[in-house]
Amino acid sequence: MGNRLFIEARNAVEQAKNATGSGQHTEIARAKNAISSAFANSTMAERRQLSQLQNELDQLT
Incomplete structure (x- = not known):
C-alpha cells in the first residue's frame, strides 16, 4: 500500500x-x-526522495 504520508x-x-x-x-x-x-x-529510501522533493520546493521560492 505504501506510506500514506509520503x-x-x-x-x-x-x-x-x-x-x-x-x-x-x-x-x-x-x-x-x-x-x-x-x-x-519514512524509510531511508523515502527520506532520500523527500529530500529531493524539498529541493524541488526550494527551487520554486
Missing part, C-alpha cells in the same frame, strides 16, 4: 509546482508541512 507529500509538491500566482505560496507551505510530517515515519 504519498501525500509527493502529491502536495506536485500541486505546488503546478500552482500559479499567490496560490503557489500557499501550496508550497502546505507541501513543506506534508514533507515534514512524512519524514519521521
Whole structure:
C-alpha cells in the first residue's frame, strides 16, 4: 500500500509546482508541512526522495 504520508507529500509538491500566482505560496507551505510530517515515519529510501522533493520546493521560492 505504501506510506500514506509520503504519498501525500509527493502529491502536495506536485500541486505546488503546478500552482500559479499567490496560490503557489500557499501550496508550497502546505507541501513543506506534508514533507515534514512524512519524514519521521519514512524509510531511508523515502527520506532520500523527500529530500529531493524539498529541493524541488526550494527551487520554486
